[in-house]
Amino acid sequence: MNSVHDSGGAHGFGRIIPEGYDGKEPAFKSEWERRMFALFITTIVGGMFTDEDFRQSREKLEPVRYLTRSYYEQWWFAVSRLMVEKGILSAEEYEREIIRLGGAS
Amino acid sequence: MTYGPETMRELIMMGANTKVDPPTRPAEFAVGQSVLTRNINPSTHTRLPRYCRGKRGEIVRVHGMYAYPDRRALGDETTPEYCYSVRFSMRELWGDDAPERDGLFIDMWDSYLLPIAEDAR
Numbered sequence: 001m002n003s004v005h006d007s008g009g010a011h012g013f014g015r016i017i018p019e020g021y022d023g024k025e026p027a028f029k030s031e032w033e034r035r036m037f038a039l040f041i042t043t044i045v046g047g048m049f050t051d052e053d054f055r056q057s058r059e060k061l062e063p064v065r066y067l068t069r070s071y072y073e074q075w076w077f078a079v080s081r082l083m084v085e086k087g088i089l090s091a092e093e094y095e096r097e098i099i100r101l102g103g104a105s
Numbered sequence: 106m107t108y109g110p111e112t113m114r115e116l117i118m119m120g121a122n123t124k125v126d127p128p129t130r131p132a133e134f135a136v137g138q139s140v141l142t143r144n145i146n147p148s149t150h151t152r153l154p155r156y157c158r159g160k161r162g163e164i165v166r167v168h169g170m171y172a173y174p175d176r177r178a179l180g181d182e183t184t185p186e187y188c189y190s191v192r193f194s195m196r197e198l199w200g201d202d203a204p205e206r207d208g209l210f211i212d213m214w215d216s217y218l219l220p221i222a223e224d225a226r
Contacts, residue, residue, distance in 0.1 A: 052177040053180075
């Protein structure tokens with residue numbers, strides 16, 4: 001897919017390892033990221049999707065979202081899209097649940 | 106392939122593997138062989154980056170037979186392909202301003218590659 005994820009050779013992204021990086025970045029920066037990882041691993045190990053489905057789902061993210069949302073937010077968008085695509089949730093159920101929880105889809 | 110909850114911890118620690126061992130056919134390309142990457146632009150998942158399409162490289166290692174990601178992303182688990190480490194010179198990828206001795210090693214599947222004759226280089 002020729003989407004924004006395929007950024008090899010693009011200028012302007014800066015260094016891969018930021019200046020002054022101390023190597024101590026935690027695996028999870030907050031509890032929701034830990035939960036997102038658990039949601040991902042249980043749905044993929046449960047056979048809901050493959051790692052290729054997951055990558056492809058991330059690649060389908062709108063370019064602006066891909067570039068501006070954090071790593072685990074991208075995971076959420078990818079997994080939630082797959083839940084709808086694979087028929088675990090309907091699009092309406094997903095929207096309703098997001099609104100119930102006070103979020104914006 | 107699916108896994109039960111009991112293997113979850115091991116999968117997190119070790120990762121999963123789609124290797125077909127033993128492979129069901131011999132490899133199409135051999136170490137040292139010159140190859141040309143295809144110019145493909147699928148609207149679905151591929152591991153062939155844009156900057157590596159239509160480029161000449163050399164097979165440096167035959168990794169073995171694995172699930173072919175481009176097909177697996179379409180739900181097809183039954184068409185494994187050989188995966189190779191292919192070396193591209195930085196000049197092939199980025200032009201004459203790139204350092205002469207530098208190269209990029211990147212994993213490529215059978216469907217990305219075409220053979221090229223040595224004298225065509």
